Amino acid sequence: MLAYTYIEHGKFELIEKPKPELKDTRDAIVRVTLGSICTSDLHIKHGSVPRAVPGTTVGHEMVGIVEQVGPDVTSVRPGDRVTVNVETFCGKCFFCRHGYVNNCTDPHGGWALGCRIDGGQAEYVRVPYANQGLNRIPDTVSDEQALFVGDVLATGFWATRISEITEEDTVLIIGAGPTGICTLLCALLKHPKRLIICEKSPERIRFVRQHYPHVLVTAPEDCREFVRRNSDHGGADVVLEVAGTEDTFRLAWECARPNAIVTIVALYDRPQIFPLPDMYGKNLTFKTGGVDGCDCAEILRLIEEGKIDTTPLITHRFPLNEIEEAYRIFENKLEGVGKIIINI
Ligand SMILES: [Zn+2]
Ligand SMILES: [Zn+2]
DSSP states (O other), X not given: OEEEEEEETTEEEEEEOOXXXXXXXXXXXXXXXXXXXXXXXXXXXXXXXXXXXXXXXXXXXXXXXXXXXXXXXXXXXXXXXXXXXXXXXXSOXXXXXXXXXXXXXXXXXXXXXXXXXXXXXXXXXXXSSHHHHEEEOOTTSOHHHHTTTTTHHHHHHHHHHHTTOOTTOEEEEEOOSHHHHHHHHHHHTTOOSXXXXXXXXXXXXXXXXXXXXXXXXXXXXXXXXXXXXTSSSSSEEEEEEOSOSHHHHHHHXXXXXXXXXXXXXXXXXXXXXXXXXHHTTSOOEEEEOOOOOOOHHHHHHHHHTTSOOOGGGEEEEEEGGXXXXXXXXXXXXXXXXXXXXXXX
């Protein structure tokens, strides 16, 4: 089968590999129907994920059809259409039992697919702990509607869940890339009083205005003043930082009102400065990133009910044998790219 593979620092290649086989009684083999490209794939390519193993098939956003299951897999059957979770988790350890699946202590747990073990930019993928890692897609939900459930949408859902948003709140989301938009979609489900998006790209601003006209939009340079004017207590009650730069990290806590919650969703390339003297007295609560992707069943139900729709994010479609070109467009942010679908 064809598999897009991390060869070495800076190099991915579409190569032939044997079809994966069951290795454990809790594994499933999934025939991938759609995959996508995530910024984390680029982080692997450029060496900022030290635990990524060369030779691994990349890709951790995918949906497919269950082809084969081990004898201990009970939640899905061959023939089921499924979403695949970015995280592998045992479901039994302390962290899993508390819903902190990102910190599963099982040696195979954590972000494994497309990083340490073969992922989904390929024709087939082996999914360990399939009872936890796969969710059946409702019949009325299409593959494209379900594609982001296991990663980018799970991230937005988790981020808004831990941010304790209430209907009185002014919520500021910094960054309107795909994760920012998924965060926005999930934040809207909490019915906050106001939602403000901070974004610098004119294309992304246009996208927000077109699809979510009731959301307020500001540019980074105006953000502090805009949030102050458009909030009830001198700043946002909840800030979600989804952009991941030095400037946006600072902006996040600066735009927060005293006693606000600041949720860091973004993955930074470098350490950030945490200027405690400047923050003193603001009494902020910081929550930091690493999606706990254990809400996929609920997210699928919300999609089925028409409450979440991520399909506007899809801008490009390529077959697997043109994945090189898909990466070129994604990586260089060409043609107003949002999310790319890889048809497999
Ligand atoms: Zn990802
Ligand atoms: Zn666990």
